[in-house]
Amino acid sequence: MTELSLAYIFKQQQLLVDEHFQLPQVEKLNSDISFYSSDQVIARDLHIEEAIPEGYQLVPIRQLISQWSRVQFEQASRAVQLLEWRRNHKFCSHCGTETEAHASQYAMICPACNYHQYPRVQPCVITIITRGKDEILLAKNAKNQSKMYGLIAGFVEVGETLEQAVERETMEEIGLNLTNIQYLASQPWPFPSNLMIAFKAEYASGDIVLQQDEISDAQFFKFDALPEIPFAGSIAHAMIQHVIHNTPMPD
Incomplete structure (x- = not known):
């Protein structure tokens, strides 16, 4: 059978x-x-x-x-x-030979030079920014045609700590300085191969200045007057619920 x-x-x-x-x-x-x-x-x-x-x-x-x-x-x-x-990774990045799948590991092996190619995960930070006791910063992606607002997010660059990436992405995309940056949780995100690493932070100073090619709008919204937000199941949704309703973040 x-x-x-x-x-x-x-x-x-x-x-x-x-x-x-x-x-x-x-x-x-x-x-x-x-x-x-x-x-x-x-x-x-x-x-x-x-x-x-x-x-x-x-x-x-x-x-x-x-x-x-x-x-x-x-x-x-x-x-x-x-x-x-x-x-x-069908071919070796060192010598160009066609690779073979390892029998028991997630690895593509070069039969010519024995170079091992393993899956790579791209770390991304995503940050929920609060101001006072009842406001959060939400931003609209310039490429998103829907009405949904989300959180500030971006890839970690070579040589950066996660906290430095949070500060840089926030400054680049909306021009704000942050304080009290704290880790919340993480979520595998297969679009295409990311690990979303969630932080919360508090507004410190600055005026919102948009990075026009990335962000079409960004505002501080009152907890009881939010626009359309990311769907349930996404880490962004969990972060917003955590801050507004004090719900636990996923383990």
Whole structure:
């Protein structure tokens, strides 16, 4: 009898699920990436010639955040990041030889020079800024066509501490100085392979000056008069709820 495995089958940033947002079960192929082997879970891309099975649909991963538990979403995050890494490391970055997958580790090995290429995670800081006892800073991304406002976020640069990245991103994007920077939590974020590291901070000084190519608007909003904010399940949403309603941050 053929053994079936739970499968994360992706087409770009969309995942194959049924009408109840449950994963399919498929026969394992040699090209699949296996992980959580004790639970028989695999991950692979939807092949070009494959039709979407009856009763299944491709759903954007972001949409599943509100449908799944945190553990389920983190497994999907790991799957899509591993596939992206494997897709982008088919050849050795040192000598150009075609690489081979390690039998038991997440590593692509060069048979010519033995260079090991491991998955890379890009650290990003995301910060909720308070002013007084009842205001938070929310900003609108210049590339976002919706009405949603979010938090200040950006990549950590080489040689920076996380706190320095918080200060720099805030100054660059909205021109404000901060004080009392404190770590809150973190969340894997597979768009494409990020680790979101959450901080809270207090407004210290300065006037809002927008980095026009990044931010189209930024304002301090009263707790009881917020615009549209990020969806539940995102770390930004959890941060806002934590500050306004004193709810705990995810572990």
